[in-house]
Amino acid sequence: MTAEHSSDNEIYRQHLPEKKRIVVKVGSSSLLHSQTQRLDYHRIDRLAGELSDLKNAGKDVILVSSGAAAAGREALGLSSDVYRAEIGMNIKQACAAVGQARLIQIYQKFFSEYNQTCAQVLMTKNTVANPSSRENLQNTMEELLRLGVIPIVNENDSVAVNEFIVGDNDNLSAMVASVTHADLLILLSDVEGLFTDDPRKNPHASFIECVPHLDDTFLRMGKKSTGSFAGTGGMDTKLHAARIATASGCDMVICTTARGMGIIRDVATGKNVGTLFVACPDANFRLDDYIRQL
């Protein structure tokens, strides 16, 4: 797959610098120190710096950030072990409420150092499933971007109820990309991208640079678990996100922040990093129907 599509990959990547509206999703694992599961301020600062640069380069930038539950856990002094043992809905939602406020405070601080204004937008699955709230979301986002603001989106974890939870920010960010008609979605993760099989279990798994058309062969490569404690999205959710994004006409790249937040610039300037899923607009794709079955 890599060799066969390598020239296509180069051609598709050449178009990435032209993208105007970019959604960047950052997972909890990219915001935390892996040893302690505590917030990594240096990384959050670098993330704000990279996004501010994209903004200054004339892009519309939307950040979808996880990390509320982790920040809340840290603020409340709950160790990851205790948190894991007490993983009831109430404590999770309480942590998210505390942590979301803290997370936004930290983003505000760093973004203001780069002379940017950011905003908090919290949503649930219902926000997208319901036509009038979806339109409200779309209008608000459009207005924020027109005003030059960087919206920071998360699921409204502290009030979301089971049947309406998206649960992972991979799908949430793809919904945001779809609703805002973004043309590039970057999923920052602790994985390099898509492999033919789980590389932690199968040493022969090979890396896929480009998915020109997301069909069942690729969808079957999704794995249910990341193996990481911090986040909830595995490759499976990333492939669902790819389906939403590409069918909505948005390119998507999965890449890792293991070597730093500079990867955002690498993707946006067309470097061959991560896995690129090429937009394939599908007139029959209905976002509200698709998310109901997630």
Ligand code: GLU
């Ligand atoms: N919304 C969750 C949080 O902020 C994260 C969901 C995810 O890990 O994708 O903690």
